[in-house]
Amino acid sequence: NAGVMQNPRHLVRRRGQEARLRCSPVKGHSHVYWYRQLPEEGLKFMVYLQKENIIDESGMPKERFSAEFPKEGPSILRIQQVVRGDSAAYFCASSQRQVANYGYTFGSGTRLTVV
Amino acid sequence: QKEVEQDPGPLSVPEGAIVSLNCTYSNSAFQYFMWYRQYSRKGPELLMYTYSSGNKEDGRFTAQVDKSSKYISLFIRDSQPSDSATYLCAMREETSGSRLTFGEGTQLTVNP
Numbered sequence: 001n002a003g004v005m006q007n008p009r010h011l012v013r014r015r016g017q018e019a020r021l022r023c024s025p026v027k028g029h030s031h032v033y034w035y036r037q038l039p040e041e042g043l044k045f046m047v048y049l050q051k052e053n054i055i056d057e058s059g060m061p062k063e064r065f066s067a068e069f070p071k072e073g074p075s076i077l078r079i080q081q082v083v084r085g086d087s088a089a090y091f092c093a094s095s096q097r098q099v100a101n102y103g104y105t106f107g108s109g110t111r112l113t114v115v
Numbered sequence: 116q117k118e119v120e121q122d123p124g125p126l127s128v129p130e131g132a133i134v135s136l137n138c139t140y141s142n143s144a145f146q147y148f149m150w151y152r153q154y155s156r157k158g159p160e161l162l163m164y165t166y167s168s169g170n171k172e173d174g175r176f177t178a179q180v181d182k183s184s185k186y187i188s189l190f191i192r193d194s195q196p197s198d199s200a201t202y203l204c205a206m207r208e209e210t211s212g213s214r215l216t217f218g219e220g221t222q223l224t225v226n227p
Contacts, residue, residue: 004158033213040123042203042217043159056214091158095213103149103205104213106158 002027004094004107005074012113019079019086021110025094032075033104034067037089049075082114118142121204121218130227134191138204138218141185145206145216148180150189153201153220162202163189194225 005024013019025032030051035043045059049069060067064082069075079086089111093104121138128134136150147166151159163178165171165187171178177190187206191198201220207213 031213035217040219042119042121042219043205043215045214045216048213058214093158103151103161103164103215106151106160108156108158111156 004092004105006090006092006107006110008110009108010111010113012115013082014115015083016081019082019112019114021077021079021090021092021112023075023077023092023094023107025075025092026096026105029094029096029105031095031097032069033093033095034075034077035091035093037091037109039088043091046077079112082112084114087112087114116141118216119204119206119218122221123219125222125224127224127226128194130194130196130225132194132225134194134198134223134225136189136191136202136204136221136223138187139185140187140206140216142206142208142216143182143185144208144210146209147207148178148187149205149207149215150176150178151203151205151217153203155200159203196225196227199224 032049034046037043047067048056064080066078089109091109093106095104119140150163153159168180168182175192179188201222203220204218205215
């Protein structure tokens, strides 16, 4: 069974461009979470989605960031007009149930570099 | 003040040593406690999971939670070079849905 698949693994964008990060959850998992890991910092929650619904976006910056998890296809984290401070590792995780008492399964991340 | 404090290390020990990793937290509503291991350039993987206070053992790993002190620990016995990684503690409230709050991680190196 494939785990959580994230692509691309590495993404380089110039300031002002758009970044699109993709996440395919574990087969059968309908709950997706995005976290960001800045250099020398722990993971910070960004958003929690179910199919076609945003459940909790309390960790998302108010501007330039958006996320979706359509009925078909991967979850997408979109960052518009990227700035240097957006450079980080972005991790996606998935779970089978809403309340993942056992923790999530994480992907290997997308490392975004803004130049 | 951060909700979860974790000494970032780095921590370097000889092979076979007992390793103690710790986190403190300020939010008394945290009920679920986890330890993740993250190898370089990889995603975190769940090592241990504990609900409320108490101890849990799994092979060479023991997780302890002391809610009265707001303190959790992970012990690694007979440490191996393959244990070299960053260890992240994570916590969740009963009512916060699935949102985890992480410590910043402790970088561990086990030297052969």
